[in-house]
Amino acid sequence: MARNRVQFQKGLSLNEFLRQYGSEEQCCDAVAQWRWPEGFICPFCGSDQYCQLAYRQLRQCNRCRRQTSLTAGTIFASTKLPLTTWYQAIYLITQDKKGISAMELHRHLGISYNAAWRLKHKLMQVMLERDQNKPLSGFIEIDDAYLGGERSGGKVGRGAEGKTPFLAAVQTTDQSQPVKIKLTVIKGFRSDELLEWSRRHLTPDSTVISDGLACFNAVTEAGCEHDRIVCGGGRASVEEPELHWVNTILGNLKSALRGTYHAVRPKYAQRYLSEFEYRFNRRFNLVNLLPRLIYVALRTPPMPEKLLKIGLV
Structure with missing residues (x-):
């Protein structure tokens, strides 16, 4: 193999x-x-003439005499x-x-x-x-997800207390190989939230593939085609071949978070998601x-x- x-x-x-x-x-x-x-270019006057101070990591501009550290x-x-x-x-x-x-x-x-x-x-x-300002394009799988462990009592599933909703999107090639991802914390899975997200993070004329969650229809208002697959919940949704990569990414993400961090506080959740996203999108060249x-x-x-x-x- x-x-x-x-x-x-x-x-x-x-x-x-x-x-x-x-x-x-x-x-x-x-x-x-x-x-x-x-x-070196002086950030104050634009001059390229400077001297290096002998005992400190400072450059002093020969024109305006102001000092700049590294x-x-x-x-x-x-x-x-x-x-x-x-x-x-x-x-x-x-x-x-x-x-x-x-x-x-x-x-x-x-x-x-x-x-x-x-x-x-x-x-x-x-x-x-x-x-944050690099949109996805082409074929894109999207899915809803949450950060936060299970709690006894109270509402379960979507809308459960103590969970942070976020949207996962994976751009794939014509051969269905993942290229890059986008992981974004949102306020909730509503049409207005999805429309705002789509306009910011998707290129018009992209083809978006999602499950049957109604709010995903908002991507069409952002100029994208929408392939909606009603696959039910539980194992059926996870094993849907058209959503293979977004489910794989979510599985890897949650394993990484559980294995590395004791907890992820909601107000810092976007940073942790962006860290995973950044490394994944540049995984083709670890040296750089x-x-x-x-x-x-x-x-x-x-x-x-x-x-x-x-x-x-």
Whole structure:
């Protein structure tokens, strides 16, 4: 039986990671190269003439004399952690398809839990912002899903208390192979919510395949074709071949969340979903996951802890 090329790709080995980013100097040089690939440009006056301060990682513009650090204006701004710690965290987060919790980062990196939590959520925010405006197109399987365990008593199924509803969508090829996914927390499975989601996340003229949930009909108002399959609930819906990939993705997602995190609070749910989405959509090249994430992190605005804790409810 032929091996799956994606599953058996080489990835970035620990030895190679340490060879490239094992010292603070190497990490700083890489950040400078990714932040200013065409050479330093002063963010205040646009000049490309500068001097490097001898004892600090600061560049001083020769024209306006203002100083710029490597991480100012980025998600790394005001960090007290060395860049080597950030790189190690990004390596751990990107090379494991199930992710890693803040508690495990705290243990692996030797930093406080609070610092590990801030680092983890800042990187998940980078992933969220990177993919949130990239729509799906072509053939798309969608399904409704919920985060949250079972509770005794009360309503069960859709509308149960303590659950976070989210929409799962998988773009597939003409050969029915998954290309990329979209996982979005929504307020509920209503037609107005689905219409808003469709206009933002689907390209018009796409073909959407769903089960018989009535609110999915709203995709037609966003200019998409709709193939509605009434398959009932339970095992019948999971085994429906037309919805194979979206059910597979949901199964993998829930296994990853259960195996990695003790709990996912509703106000942070979108970040956890975006982390899984980000890695899946870039699974074809594990070696480049680390530099790609750092590159976009350098173009993501700072996010202090008080904003991190507001969440996305």
